[in-house]
Amino acid sequence: QKEVEQNSGPLSVPEGAIASLNCTYSDRGSQSFFWYRQYSGKSPELIMSIYSNGDKEDGRFTAQLNKASQYVSLLIRDSQPSDSATYLCAPRGGGGADGLTFGKGTHLIIQP
Amino acid sequence: DTGVSQNPRHKITKRGQNVTFRCDPISEHNRLYWYRQTLGQGPEFLTYFQNEAQLEKSRLLSDRFSAERPKGSFSTLEIQRTEQGDSAMYLCASSPRGGPGELFFGEGSRLTVL
Numbered sequence: 001q002k003e004v005e006q007n008s009g010p011l012s013v014p015e016g017a018i019a020s021l022n023c024t025y026s027d028r029g030s031q032s033f034f035w036y037r038q039y040s041g042k043s044p045e046l047i048m049s050i051y052s053n054g055d056k057e058d059g060r061f062t063a064q065l066n067k068a069s070q071y072v073s074l075l076i077r078d079s080q081p082s083d084s085a086t087y088l089c090a091p092r093g094g095g096g097a098d099g100l101t102f103g104k105g106t107h108l109i110i111q112p
Numbered sequence: 113d114t115g116v117s118q119n120p121r122h123k124i125t126k127r128g129q130n131v132t133f134r135c136d137p138i139s140e141h142n143r144l145y146w147y148r149q150t151l152g153q154g155p156e157f158l159t160y161f162q163n164e165a166q167l168e169k170s171r172l173l174s175d176r177f178s179a180e181r182p183k184g185s186f187s188t189l190e191i192q193r194t195e196q197g198d199s200a201m202y203l204c205a206s207s208p209r210g211g212p213g214e215l216f217f218g219e220g221s222r223l224t225v226l
Contacts, residue, residue, distance in 0.1 A: 008152075034213050043203060043217035044155065088154050092213045099145065099168050100213060102154030 002027045004103035006089050012109045019076040021106050023089030026070070030091035033065055033072045034100065038086045044102075048074060079110045114138060116218035118204050124224045125194055132190045133221040137206030144187050145215060146179055147203040155203055161187060194225045 003026040013019040021035075032051045036044035050056045050063040050072065062075040072091070076083055086105040093101060117136040125131050137144050142163050147155035158177065160168040163184035176194075181187040191198055201222050205215035 004154075032213050034215075036215075043220055044215075045217070046214055049213060090154075090213070099157035099160050099170070100215065101157065102147075104152065104154045 002091075002093055002101045004089055004091060004101050006087075006103035006106050008104055009107040010109050011106055012111055013079050015079060015081060015110055015112050017079055019079045019083065019108055019110070021074040021076075021087050021089075021108065023072045023074075023103055024070055025072070025089075025091045025101075027091060027093050027101070028070065030067075030093055032092045033063070034090040034092070035061075035063060035074045036088040036090060036102070038088060038105065040085070044088055076108075081110045081112050084108060084110045116204055116206055116216055118202075118218035118221050120221060121219065122222045122224075124226065126226050127196060128193055130190065130192045131194055131223060132188055133202050133204075133223075135187045135189070135204030135218060136185075137187070137204070138208075138216055140208065141206035141216070142184070142209050143207040143212065144181055145205045145207070146187070146189050147205065147217075149201045149203055149220075150199075158189070191223070194223075196225045199223055199225045 005024045035048040037047045038044040048063045050065045056063045060077045064073045088105040089103040090100040144161045146158040149155045159179045161181040176192045179189045201220045203220045205217045
């Protein structure tokens with residue numbers, strides 16, 4: 001059974017600070033990892049993908065991956081109230097499986 | 113708008129009835145996925161198509177659920193003999209060739225079983 005663990009929160013961060021979201025996964029065969037953002041009442045939307053160990057930066061977002069520790073994180077710099085949402089971690093399974101396994105998500109609140 | 117389209121957006125039904133949802137993916141996307149999401153949970157994978165072939169199906173999925181994607185275009189998800197536990201948001205997503213994992217979700221179809 002593939003498991004993806006995220007702290008459900010809520011995680012409250014002051015506006016302008018760095019929000020740090022963490023995720024651990026059980027499937028050692030996972031090769032690619034995705035972060036989705038889901039606003040309340042809306043569908044998830046892809047914001048970051050990462051395939052190799054290390055950091056990947058895209059604007060205010062940085063994804064970090066450590067396959068040995070089975071750990072992936074998302075940093076949001078200069079947090080804005082519009083970043084308030086649930087962030088879903090989704091590894092793509094090994095063995096050719098294409099269906100993503102989503103975590104429960106972390107509910108992030110940016111306080112103005 | 114050329115995004116993923118789902119209908120109906122809302123469906124209320126009585127226990128024991130059958131329901132069908134339709135998904136029209138982004139036209140150039142060859143992969144199509146169905147997920148189910150309940151409040152406070154992440155999307156739960158149900159099944160996946162590549163073109164018209166159903167390549168993956170959740171082992172947890174009841175045999176009351178069936179999905180088709182004739183001709184590799186739109187897809188339907190049918191739930192037979194609905195139960196109250198089937199109440200959820202049913203999400204369809206598509207992804208482009210060469211981009212597995214990069215899912216583009218529709219707005220979802222909310223099912224309420226009374």
